[in-house]
Amino acid sequence: MSLSQRNPEDRPIAVLLAPDILALLLESPQDIPGETEEVHPADLADVAELLPEEHVAAFLQALAPERAADLLEYLDEDLRVRLIEAMSPESAAVLISRMTPDDRADTLDEIDEEHAEEIVSELSEEARTETEHLLSFPADSAGGLMTTEHVSVPADTTVEAALESVRVAARSGRREATYAVYATDERGRLVGVLSLRELLAAVPGTTVRDVAWTEVITVGPMADREEVVRVTSNYDLVAVPVVSESGHLMGVVTVDDVIDVIQEEQTEDVQKLGGMEALDEPYMQIGLFSMIRKRAGWLSILLVSEMLTTVAMQQFEGEIKKVAALALFIPLVMSSGGNSGSQATSLVTRAMALREVSVADWWRVALRELPAGLALGSILGAIGMTRIYIWQSFGMWNYGEHWRLIAMTVGIALVGIVTFGSLAGSMLPFLLKRVGFDPASASAPLVATLVDVTGLSIYFIVALIVLKGTLL
């Protein structure tokens, strides 16, 4: 199974491997460890996902337990849960005990509670305590993300001895969080950090205290996962130490988990921006009923809010009856308000997520959106009026004797509505944050709905003023 240079543009490696592995599985499973020795566990997991499901357990069994545990860490969550729940607690414990502590806790968190307890009771005393400790933190906190594996040494250790500690840890199979060495004081509190590179560069004979950075960037165990992301990204870290209130190092969050968090958070933000609850599961895997439930809530709220447009329209039913041409442009002017609001909202929620703007900046944003809205509204108003002039002049439609006044109504209304849309769309995330909601809930549909009602009123009020004495 020789694999030439890996080329991600070509077919995924797993697609190439899966048929060979299936053949081996049926004929000589004992050859599988040797043949897959150099394959990345992420690719092995992809192979497992491609195999017929009845063969996956046999594939795991054919691998060495360490490799099978690695594979499980990269496997699709649903498949992993099904596989582990189908195993005896003893076999499951063999694999799960070989996972990194954070993935072990995450996996046990996913499966049926009764199953999980049986598996935990099969773990060694040390692994059990560690796992129960990790499971005690909320999944979206720094404590829930961290692994307990790390290397720490007393600050007065020499750099040679510290390097030897890293070596021992690496040989013992601890796989994560050996990017840095943490220095502790006599009471075990974190007082310094040193990257492996800096440790290697240090002059022999010096102590860790001499060369370590004393201003360690840390987070508390209950810090929100967004805070972990911010710290990692701001300080370019590959591991963030998690420190208790008393200053003791409890574990580290590694950058690969931070990347997963960034991608999950982004998925949630996009789904909220689209006007629904976050799905929590991949689109193709979530049950149809769960998905409908997560979408129906916001759709219903939006529908009920949008009913205000009917109320607004009812106030102007007389005007619509008199000048039916006014009704023709309702969708046009309304949607422009929603569109400009959607732009402003997505700009502001994203800038808030990146901490480019804070709640205190609301007036600065308003001072940008006001002129932007006026300019955009004027552009759209000009286009809208031109459209009516062209249709009327070329005889494509007859808007009646006073068509110039109708064109003026549409033009002026667009300026007002787009300005209002930009302002409302940009201010909504601030308002939501101010009253304690997630500003990302300011979805494009929500803004559009809010702007629709006001937009209609603006349109009809402009019409009343412009058409007074002629059509109305």
Next chain:
Amino acid sequence: MSLSQRNPEDRPIAVLLAPDILALLLESPQDIPGETEEVHPADLADVAELLPEEHVAAFLQALAPERAADLLEYLDEDLRVRLIEAMSPESAAVLISRMTPDDRADTLDEIDEEHAEEIVSELSEEARTETEHLLSFPADSAGGLMTTEHVSVPADTTVEAALESVRVAARSGRREATYAVYATDERGRLVGVLSLRELLAAVPGTTVRDVAWTEVITVGPMADREEVVRVTSNYDLVAVPVVSESGHLMGVVTVDDVIDVIQEEQTEDVQKLGGMEALDEPYMQIGLFSMIRKRAGWLSILLVSEMLTTVAMQQFEGEIKKVAALALFIPLVMSSGGNSGSQATSLVTRAMALREVSVADWWRVALRELPAGLALGSILGAIGMTRIYIWQSFGMWNYGEHWRLIAMTVGIALVGIVTFGSLAGSMLPFLLKRVGFDPASASAPLVATLVDVTGLSIYFIVALIVLKGTLL
């Protein structure tokens, strides 16, 4: 300036430091290096952003050139450009030559071309060649992201000698990309990779070839930055080697740059989803005119497309004149189509970005959206009909003698429109991708606009059928 335990919940460290540093700058600038020795360069950069701008150049000069170069890497782009363009080419070259090669190239790429050339001519021969080489790759390719700093050794080097190479590199001040050691064959081609941890764990006397992973995960220099993100995230890497077609290691992309790319891509996706061109610059920094230009394009396109609603309405002007009550529900039914479309689009574009669905999956998605749309439409239809029943029954409004038929029209139309919206919203990203556009351009406003025209037609056609013989 002793700083107690760093707590990100408290005021940012830079806010605490800035006044002290300003005082030092005015009284004894020679003390600044000592007082800021332990401060992370990201925090120093924040301090520089807080200082009055006329003092920033003096602050940089007070620091050792290495620290000033580190600070510059973390500084706000606009400020960095202004600072460097105000320096003499010689002083700028002193700082820029101390940056990591990738940041050096990025910085030179930002500033005025003439200035950049003057600075490059002041660099050492080696740094000049390296910088010009990096600048030759597109900024959004793996080549444009990579740094040339890395440690590679011939595959038959012993692990002790390899460790010594890392040590030499670390001492020489190469700061990036020392997470792994790369093994090359006699022709200099990349044949293996070994993390620093694995190198430390290796049995003394073995060669790098014996312990290295031979299936190295790599990208080509012209690989898109999204491909770099995918590989990093999929294989949990901290550094991705960039390899030429001939198999030579050209550089590595480090995980901190990958995180920056992920966040930039997300900003672009959110802005596109909001219905505009991506801004390329932070919201509070982009010029008002540039922002208006990036927003006006899509707004105008959407307005012109939305004009089709006017055309659609014109076909039904006679019906509106006869039954003005029909006009009252236009915003309601139209917006529900747009909202369900917006949900479907954001779900599908995000699933595509994460590679959970590919273009070939379009019919699987359609088979989910069809029942989801029917269910959601039925829920909304029931709510809509109830609304009319309540208003009419409690005498809050009179929709006329045939109000039951109008309620039925609204209910049936909502089922049709929401189903159509869900289908259209989910299929649009596939269609865009199929014809070569970015599926992320399928914005909520674009979907809403497309669905509006069809939604109106569905509404009036349902009205014609239901009201035929009574009101119409």
